[in-house]
Amino acid sequence: MNKHLLSAADLTRDDAVAILDTAVELARVSDRTVKKLPTLRGRTVVNLFFEDSTRTRISFEAAAKRLSADVITFSAKGSSVSKGESLKDTALTLEAMGADAIVVRHGASGAPHRLAHSGWIDGVVVNAGDGTHEHPTQALLDAYTLRHHLSSDEGALDGRHVVIVGDVLHSRVARSNVLLLHTLGARVTLVAPPTLMPVGVESWPCGISYDLDAALPGADAVMMLRVQAERMNAAYFPSANEYSRRYGLDVRRSDLLADGGIVMHPGPMNRGMEITAEVADGPRSVIVEQVTNGVHVRMAVLYRLLGAADVIGEAS
């Protein structure tokens, strides 16, 4: 396994399955009265969030704390970053404080890569979302959720069909999911209006469609992407109503899925826009579960990265 987790493409099939297997065992710890493991005692995990993200930040924080790591959370708002400090100086500060792992969320694509490969820091870097690039732990928690429902927590996702719908152009979740689900053997179809498909998407390991009703029948899962409000004014689609009608998930469409097919959303949702409340709260929805699974998957990532980092350190 690579030293850092920057992209879902860093993970081999074996790495990904090993992380999911680890997460399955770690999930059982949440059923105990003492929900803590001593594994990362004495390690420091820094959450470095240049962009707001309550759910990802809290999820990483819970994951690190359940493994007994010391957690320092650093939000750009009200920090020296708002006074104009560069990524480099922030990194040097964290290194001086002895960060063993840095979980970074940044508005610029590639910022975690820069942090990992610039020589500024020794610790491991986990990408918690960078620009429109990637969000690998979200893809892992989605794969975990899919595997739980479709393959009883075992093996990979060979032959499963997952449809990802919405603003693919601006979605790091979609990109990481396409890469990881492909690695795990699933077939992915992206569905979006032509204006929200990225240039070069033909080279991604997935199918492409502009017609949701044609893509859904028989699929094992559908993943709805959030329509970001700031995009609505940018003429990517004529109107919210038009978008909902063509690309929104309602009960009729969710019933096109295979028996036992599930509905996913990385959150936060725009109810009534990309998904109706009825589907979001319906029997196929696993949206709340995705949040729970996020903690277990992130525990597994921190455990494996911090464990591996030491061995590399000892050997060199």
Place this chain on the structure above:
Amino acid sequence: MAARTPPGVRVLDADDISRIVSRIAHEILEHAQGAHDVIVLGIQTRGVPLAQRIASRMTQIEGVPVPVGSLDITMYRDDLRLRGARPLHATEVPSEGVDGRLVVLVDDVLFSGRTVRAALDAINDIGRPRAVQLAVLVDRGHRELPLRADYVGKNIPTSRDQAVRVRIHELDGVDEVVVEG
């Protein structure tokens, strides 16, 4: 233990192991005066089938089912920095729980004692047993912590650099203990 068992010697065979399982089952019952509050927990991986055998032997003898489970101590190890992350195995605690019960931990080999130390920490996070005892198939000496086993299958003198290879039918297709190196 200064003595050293010559390498390549099969110190226990399938019959020996079966007799040891039976003896330890009797010893536990004798000490605990019955099986009413005993639960047997095997330490992953080879302690688990041994624990299952001991528990089913106890069940046979006493005629009441003895709860049995498994304990994975990977996340409680003190050598993550030395040996890195390893795959996890299942921890299955019987539905009765461990609170107020006599927990008998089962492992294949007792060596440094660090695994048992980790197991005690793990149990501590699961509940509060009345008492914890330890049963091992082989005690090979070289303890690094002040721990001892309550039930020992066989004491095998080894030097520190030798390896004691335990093979259990459920996992390895054969029951035997061999000293190597």
